[in-house]
Amino acid sequence: MAVKDPYEVLGVARGANADEIKSAYRRLARRHHPDVNPGDPSAEEKFKEVGEAYSILSDPLKRARFDQYGTTDDMPSDPFFGGGGGGNLNDLFDMFFGNMAGGGAPRGRRGRDGDDIRSDVELTLNEVIHGVRKEIEVTRMAECNSCHGTGVEGGGQPDTCPTCRGQGAVASVRNTFLGQVRTTSPCPTCGGTGTQIKNPCHECHGRMVVQETATVVVNIPPGVESGATMQVPGQGSDGVGEGRQGDLYVVLHVKEDSRFDRRGQTLISRLNISFAQAALGDQLQIEGVDETVDVNIAAGTQPGTQITVKGAGLPPLHGGRRGDMIVLVQVKVPTRLSEAEVKLIRELAELSGDSVPKGEDRGGILGGLFGKKK
Ligand SMILES: [Zn+2]
Numbered sequence: 001m002a003v004k005d006p007y008e009v010l011g012v013a014r015g016a017n018a019d020e021i022k023s024a025y026r027r028l029a030r031r032h033h034p035d036v037n038p039g040d041p042s043a044e045e046k047f048k049e050v051g052e053a054y055s056i057l058s059d060p061l062k063r064a065r066f067d068q069y070g071t072t073d074d075m076p077s078d079p080f081f082g083g084g085g086g087g088n089l090n091d092l093f094d095m096f097f098g099n100m101a102g103g104g105a106p107r108g109r110r111g112r113d114g115d116d117i118r119s120d121v122e123l124t125l126n127e128v129i130h131g132v133r134k135e136i137e138v139t140r141m142a143e144c145n146s147c148h149g150t151g152v153e154g155g156g157q158p159d160t161c162p163t164c165r166g167q168g169a170v171a172s173v174r175n176t177f178l179g180q181v182r183t184t185s186p187c188p189t190c191g192g193t194g195t196q197i198k199n200p201c202h203e204c205h206g207r208m209v210v211q212e213t214a215t216v217v218v219n220i221p222p223g224v225e226s227g228a229t230m231q232v233p234g235q236g237s238d239g240v241g242e243g244r245q246g247d248l249y250v251v252l253h254v255k256e257d258s259r260f261d262r263r264g265q266t267l268i269s270r271l272n273i274s275f276a277q278a279a280l281g282d283q284l285q286i287e288g289v290d291e292t293v294d295v296n297i298a299a300g301t302q303p304g305t306q307i308t309v310k311g312a313g314l315p316p317l318h319g320g321r322r323g324d325m326i327v328l329v330q331v332k333v334p335t336r337l338s339e340a341e342v343k344l345i346r347e348l349a350e351l352s353g354d355s356v357p358k359g360e361d362r363g364g365i366l367g368g369l370f371g372k373k374k
């Protein structure tokens with residue numbers, strides 16, 4: 001049976017992470033649940049479809065298989081394509097050949113590498129300033145406890161793969177337009193493990209690994225930028241046999257803070273002051289990211305003035321002297337004036353020799369203000 005594109009069914013992107021997939025599934029499952037739509041066969045159909053899609057995308061093995069082949073059906077029991085874990089960190093093709101046929105891996109090594117997994121983490125600006133310890137929940141493939149990672153029911157050693165005679169790899173010659181290319185590729189029968197399992201473990205079905213959810217503690221240093229990625233070695237999926245442990249990649253996202261614009265280590269904030277404050281000067285305290293910030297308004301400050309507050313910005317990566325905050329000054333012009341205020345402003349204007357609007361002129365500026373008063 002052909003499977004509908006599970007990404008399409010759940011309405012998620014190809015690179016969607018486990019949380020996005022889970023929440024899309026929950027939303028759709030709730031909407032199409034037969035209990036909510038009694039007597040509607042199309043809802044039941046849709047509900048089943050959503051469940052099938054989720055069963056593929058929530059299982060790193062099935063997901064990787066679907067990504068690779070566009071189906072999860074009729075696959076040989078091919079444990080090699082273990083786990084996608086979410087994200088596009090690994091091109092499976094590269095991983096396949098990069099790890100098995102060179103790429104630094106020792107030749108003749110039997111086993112398969114654990115997948116790298118990705119997790120997305122949101123940070124506040126305050127966390128960027130001080131750094132933060134985060135507990136991250138990850139879904140990964142871990143050694144099966146039931147068979148102790150052998151894949152054989154009840155433990156015990158698997159047999160040697162007859163195709164590769166336990167080598168885990170087979171050599172093949174391909175004819176390409178460049179001539180004959182001899183390549184060594186993972187054994188298609190055993191997926192590179194060099195073993196054959198006649199009595200597969202009921203828990204892992206011979207894959208030697210099972211899906212687990214684990215909490216990984218990550219110390220995020222100060223000063224990180226949105227989009228930065230931290231590699232946490234060995235916290236990805238377990239490798240099998242002599243395969244290496246996968247890594248966890250933590251992708252950092254700094255939350256927007258409406259109070260500030262960030263330019264590297266510099267924070268830009270906006271400050272509205274009154275005409276009196278601008279003219280006479282003032283000492284103000286404004287909100288910084290982690291503490292209040294003293295701002296000194298000089299007498300005669302003009303609209304658009306930028307006041308630099310040293311050390312109120314963000315630290316460089318891994319900490320150190322903090323950058324500055326630039327306070328962009330705006331001068332408020334009052335929009336509603338009392339009669340007394342108008343009188344004073346007129347007096348002020350006369351004193352300073354500015355042109356003064358005529359008080360009697362109802363069509364002028366004052367007309368707008370007093371037009372309705374009798
Ligand atoms: Zn097992």
Ligand SMILES: [Zn+2]
Pocket residue numbers: 161162163164165166167168169187188189190191192193194195
């Ligand atoms: Zn083999």
